[in-house]
Amino acid sequence: MKNILVIGATGQIGSELTMELRKHYGGAHVVAGYIPGAAPTGELKESGPSVVVDVTDATTIESAVRNYSIDAIYNMAALLSVVAESKPALAWKIGIDGLWNVLELARAYRCSVFTPSSIGSFGPETPHFMTPQDTTQRPRTMYGVTKVSTELLSDYYFHKYGVDTRSVRFPGIISNVTPPGGGTTDYAVDIYYAAVRGDKFVCPIKEGTLMDMMYMPDALHAAISLMEADSSRLIHRNAFNIASMSFAPETIYASICKQVPGFEMVYNVDSLKQTIADSWPDSMDDACARSEWDWQPSYNLESMTTDMLEKLQKKLLNKATIVSQ
Ligand code: VAH
Numbered sequence: 254m255k256n257i258l259v260i261g262a263t264g265q266i267g268s269e270l271t272m273e274l275r276k277h278y279g280g281a282h283v284v285a286g287y288i289p290g291a292a293p294t295g296e297l298k299e300s301g302p303s304v305v306v307d308v309t310d311a312t313t314i315e316s317a318v319r320n321y322s323i324d325a326i327y328n329m330a331a332l333l334s335v336v337a338e339s340k341p342a343l344a345w346k347i348g349i350d351g352l353w354n355v356l357e358l359a360r361a362y363r364c365s366v367f368t369p370s371s372i373g374s375f376g377p378e379t380p381h382f383m384t385p386q387d388t389t390q391r392p393r394t395m396y397g398v399t400k401v402s403t404e405l406l407s408d409y410y411f412h413k414y415g416v417d418t419r420s421v422r423f424p425g426i427i428s429n430v431t432p433p434g435g436g437t438t439d440y441a442v443d444i445y446y447a448a449v450r451g452d453k454f455v456c457p458i459k460e461g462t463l464m465d466m467m468y469m470p471d472a473l474h475a476a477i478s479l480m481e482a483d484s485s486r487l488i489h490r491n492a493f494n495i496a497s498m499s500f501a502p503e504t505i506y507a508s509i510c511k512q513v514p515g516f517e518m519v520y521n522v523d524s525l526k527q528t529i530a531d532s533w534p535d536s537m538d539d540a541c542a543r544s545e546w547d548w549q550p551s552y553n554l555e556s557m558t559t560d561m562l563e564k565l566q567k568k569l570l571n572k573a574t575i576v577s578q
Contacts (some may be wrong), residue, residue, distance in 0.1 A: 254278055256322050258364075260286040260308050260355070261329035263293055266369070266423075266472065268431045270327060273473045275301050284321045286314075308351030311358065318362050325480060328355045328368040334396035334529050336435030341395040348399030349406070356410045356418070365417035367480050368407055370492035372424050372465050373437075374400035377532045384534035386494050386541040394529055407491035419479050420492035421542070424465035424499075426472045427557060429564040437529045441466055441505055445558075448513045449565040456502045457523035463535035467497045468552040468560070475548060482546035489541050496537040497550030498557075508558045 257274055261267040262285035271293075274283040285293050286306030293303045302321065306313045308330040317323065330347050337344035352368055359366045375384060376392040390401045400422075407418035425438025432446075433439040440458050447454035458464075467475075475495050500508075506518045542548035552560070 255324045258323045267329040311354040325365045333436035337396040370400045383538045404491040428469035453517040468557040471550040493542040494539045496539040499536040
């Protein structure tokens with residue numbers, strides 16, 4: 254059975270990815286790498302091994318790779334788009350200096366590597382409607398610069414050294430487990446929390462702003478399916494467009510209102526988030542992922558809304574019950 258290291262295992266995607274990988278490969282075979290001060294807790298801690306791995310410190314990565322005989326690395330360490338604009342040097346250090354460390358070790362120890370890219374790798378000059386797999390990528394955010402560089406560096410290590418690198422361009426990911434931290438698409442998670450709490454939602458993104466979004470279960474399925482795909486079928490590697498839904502704030506609001514009557518939303522546009530959102534695609538062409546490794550999402554906006562509201566109502570009710578005891 255493969256041994257897997259997840260770097261950034263307590264982050265928004267990493268925390269759920271680690272648990273999903275443990276279902277597939279067995280808890281003992283999936284190592285949760287975390288940075289000091291962000292150690293796994295609860296089921297994530299109890300369900301398998303964990304170790305300090307700082308992507309900017311190659312010795313911590315090498316120690317984990319050797320001690321656990323790692324075959325595949327999911328490198329989830331990154332700063333999200335809004336935070337990266339306020340900390341560009343740190344975003345580069347984690348995103349690219351960190352990736353360099355991962356790829357050098359993958360070369361030395363023959364590991365495969367998954368490092369996510371994003372719709373953030375596209376820029377204002379990219380065709381916005383049905384954004385092609387191969388197209389102009391001139392992002393003007395540091396987040397986007399790190400993601401284009403991630404794609405180029407990952408492809409370089411494949412072509413030059415034969416390292417098995419693979420990647421997808423994640424849309425905005427919506428989850429009910431680990432809240433998002435510092436992204437342009439965070440509003441699409443925050444709106445569900447507001448609806449369940451009975452709060453009026455103040456939307457930071459302008460009405461009519463389309464962005465690609467995806468429910469976390471589909472995002473996890475994409476990452477694992479790609480890493481398990483037959484290498485001989487892959488024409489592209491870093492990174493595949495994947496898509497499941499594209500919506501604007503008023504659309505997700507209407508979807509929630511069908512199940513939460515009286516839910517209110519107003520707009521208070523955040524200029525930085527709006528500028529970033531305006532530079533990203535309205536919709537994506539994911540035909541290559543579908544043909545090269547059978548990508549197929551399971552959720553649409555309506556089924557995601559039903560599941561999100563159900564899960565958050567349980568989560569917030571349990572929390573309230575614990576507090577009241
Ligand atoms: C962000 N949630 O908003 C992330 C993601 C495509 C969006 O990269 O920065």
